[in-house]
Amino acid sequence: MIYLDNAATTLHKPPQVEQAMLDALRTAGNPGRGAHEPTLHASRLVYAARCAVAKLLNAPDPSCIAFTANATQALNTALGGLFRPGDHIITTVCEHNSVLRPLYRLRENGMSLSFTTADEKGRLQYDQWEGFLRPETRALVVTGASNVTGNGTDLARAAEFAHRHGLLLIVDAAQTAGELPLNVQVLGIDVLCFTGHKALLGPQGTGGLYVRPGLSVRPLVVGGSGVHSFDEQHPAQMPTALEAGTLNVPGLAGLCAGVEWILAQGVETLARREQALTVLFYERIRDLPNVKIYGDPEMTPRAPIVSLNIGDEDSARIVDILWEEYGICVRAGAHCAPLMHKALGTAEQGTVRFSFSHFNTEAEVLQAAAAVRELAQEA
Helix, strand or coil, X not given: CEECECCCCCCCCCHHHHHXXXXXXXXXXXXXXXXXXXXXXXXXXXXXXXXXXXXXXXXXXXXXXXXXXXXXXXXXXXXXXXXXXXXXXXXXXXXXXXXXXXXXXXXXXXXXXXXXXXXXXXXECHHHHHHHCCXXXXXXXXXXXXXXXXXXXXXXXXXXXXXXXXXXXXXXXXXXXXXXXXXXXXXXXXXXXXXXXXXXXXXXXXXXXXXXXXXXXXXXXXXXXXXXXXXXXXXXXXXXXXXXXXXXXXXXXXXXXXXXXXXXXXXXXHHHHHHHHHHHHXXXXXXXXXXXXXCCCCCCCECCEEEEEECCCCHHHHHHHHHHHHCXXXXXXXXXXXXXXXXXXXXXXXXXXXXXXXXXXXXXXXXHHHHHHHHHHHC
16 A cells, blocks of 8 residues: 555654553543642643644744644634634635635624635735735734645745734644744744644644734633633633643644654654655656646645646546555545635546655655556546
8 A cells, every 4th residue: 555645644653653642541641630640640741742842833832832633623713712703814715624614604703804816826826915905904814835736835925914914824734734844933923723643743633723922812612621610711821721621632642752753853854855755756747648737846835745637537536546456545526625626727626636745655656656657648
């Protein structure tokens, strides 16, 4: 089996991730809910995960990191907790439904949206931002990189625009946290949402958000916190403010192990390997007849993704053949990014998405390119 569906979830993890989760299952109690050793140990595991993610993102303090079940929950927390009816938000057609659907729900309740369009290669039209501004504009919400094309967003440009106009900058880093270097302080990001099960090499069911110090986010969920139990209101201090209920301690232990492994290897080192594999695949298929590649594979920054179609074949059929005849795992369809497909003209066909990890080998990439070549010749 050749696994090239890493933009959905990374299948191959460092062995430390599994071991950390198993150890936590055997030894960790409920963090913050007592003073005995099992609960103190659980609290230490959670704090270690908080410190690891804070170091990876260059957050000023571990308390800026609140954990959730995934990036979707983190984005719902941030978007639902920062804006009110009457506010206006600028976003982009590159966004995942984890951004779009919370925004659409807010729009139903009196908020307004403006969407930055993309050209035929899925490149954002940044010059549109100035024209979208209104007195009630509160934020710019952008993805770190499109999960369809791999095209990265110029976060420095986004930050400059947002800061110049007094807007919040909210970043969906599901495809870039652990994949590309991110420095929330240098960029001035107000909120960054991440998931654990992709490039952070953690298990499914983990994720979270960075919240800039001084910025208050209304919690999506309130309830037990282990502190201030007689108060009617949920505690306002981070990270407790956004972490009602019992955390996924074994999952966070695994996430911590994955992030610490990334830090030891170096994000830049891993990114160079992934980009080399992506370029190797792209160069082997870019001139094939009947193969159309989407996005701009030569732009930077970018996630290690190549989306394509072969002739007029439905993307789902191509993916089935790749699995059944070649043992290659990739994803077909809309990838939960409908506006991106409308911009690319692939709303009906979808795309076949190849996404690479540093755990992949050059031999696997060459086999995948050879399979695309054979299918293109048959089309």
